[in-house]
Amino acid sequence: MIEVLVVVGPGLVADAGLLEEIAAREFAAAGVSGTLVHARDASDVLSLLSSREGAGCAVVLPGPSAEVRSLIGRDLGAVVWVDVGRADGVTAGKGATHLHGRGIGGVGWGIRHAVHRVRHPSRRIAYGPLPEQWGELYLPDADQPPVVMLVHGGYWRSIWAADIMGPLCADLAGRGLAVWNLEYRRPDLHGWDATTADVAAGLAALATALPADALPPGALSPGADGMSALDLTRVAVVGHSAGAQLALRAVADAAAVGASAAGGARAAAGEVGGVRVVMAVSLAGVLDLVEGDRRWVGTGAVGAALGGRAPEGRAEPPYADASPLLRLPLRVRQLVVQGAADDLDLVDFSRRYARAAEQAGDEVTYLEMPGDHFDVINPATPIWQATARALVEDPASRG
Incomplete structure (x- = not known):
């Protein structure tokens, strides 16, 4: 089964319970297993991404932290980066995707896209x-x-x-x-x-x-x-x-x-x-x-x-x-x-x-x-x- 990791960056303004609800709903709809984790800092985000299984995929909500945002352009694999607010001009690293401006519902779009990329190369x-x-x-x-x-x-x-x-x-x-x-x-x-x-x-x-x-x-x-x-x-x-x-x-x-x-x-x-x-x-x-x-x-x-x-x-x-x-x-x-x-x-x-x-x-x-x-x-x-x-x-x- 596909494993989906959703990482929430520090300082993101969003209700934690609502994020959990959206993620759980998307995991169930897609028929995947998933986990939502709140990261402490950029090092924590990197550690979480490196721990992914081979069949897994990752969605990251970077939030406002400059250190975490600096990771978006790095080549970290097929990560789906999701900014809930509009963030023009952001270029994701090789193999990654950047979605933005869709509000808190962007979490769902990010999970769907991550799963789609695994299932349909x-x-x-x-x-x-x-x-x-x-x-x-x-x-x-x-x-x-x-x-x-x-x-x-x-x-x-x-x-x-x-x-x-x-x-x-x-x-x-x-x-x-x-x-x-x-x-x-x-x-x-x-x-x-x-x-x-x-x-x-x-x-x-x-x-x-x-x-x-x-x-x-x-x-x-x-x-x-x-x-x-x-x-x-x-x-x-x-x-x-x-x-x-x-x-x-x-x-x-x-x-x-x-x-x-x-x-x-x-x-x-x-x-x-x-x-x-x-x-x-x-x-x-x-x-x-x-x-x-x-x-x-x-x-x-x-x-x-x-x-x-x-x-x-x-x-x-x-x-x-x-x-x-x-x-x-x-x-x-x-x-x-x-x-x-x-x-x-x-x-x-x-x-x-x-x-x-x-x-x-x-x-x-x-x-x-x-x-x-x-x-x-x-x-x-x-x-x-x-x-x-x-x-x-x-x-x-x-x-």
Whole structure:
């Protein structure tokens, strides 16, 4: 059984009993054995981390101590560091993860992520030189698998990261699909253009950035100029919440580039840079940015991300370029998934988007089922299981 060690650093402001309750609940839900320990100082933290068993994993809440915080950047293995407050610009050591800004509930996220990493190993691959420019590649036990690129949400804010898509990675890989779970720079720290560029670069990286040793033996074809045995002619791009906006915008941009490069001949396939997108999927997406800003969705998240309020009247850039509703037709098959118990504005966006996409000539399936905003990324729910079946059947059989 997996052993999880949760270490609480000195000076952390949190009710000790509540920390115990959260940890115990997560241990039980994950089916693991766990211990929560309060460390006296940095030396104590190091001692506790060094005592881990081979099958164990560690989550550390460093707290305010400078000595303990100095350990975050050290190479101490696959530690998940969790700051309950926001802590921008922190870079964890090799093999480690830093989560922050999710409040005391971040303890649960940290435990889930630590257990996931033990149970479902992946390869982290950089597609750029900056700390947030990477993706995690999950490979199934299958030859020439189609690929799903996942784009996480979080209202374009840096406190949310690729870890929230981990359960979907494991589920899809178990269904025979390769998964590319993308991290990217968020606009709250880096600006809107950086975010857009990273998602485009992450998609292109499927054909250009995957090293030979990231793939199984024999996965590279001689003379294929580094192209992997992943089937890049059958790629689905899937985004959740704000990530759905980024995903569909990237697909629209790819179709536009392909059309420009080949006089429109490749636009229907969404092909660019050796990657052929055959399906775009929105999971509870923010698909109408103009109305999203006007309705103050995510407490003003849209305007904050794009750098200003939506204009009155005719939409201009960046709204005209960024809003999926204004980029139709995508000329790629689409699946729009929406939980009926989600934010009513998101339900409205999804319904109107699906109708508009169909009217624009796109092939669209609209899937609305019982569920909330996070049920669409929970492998145990009926709405995700229906989504996963569509992902397996569509790119695999119709690419």
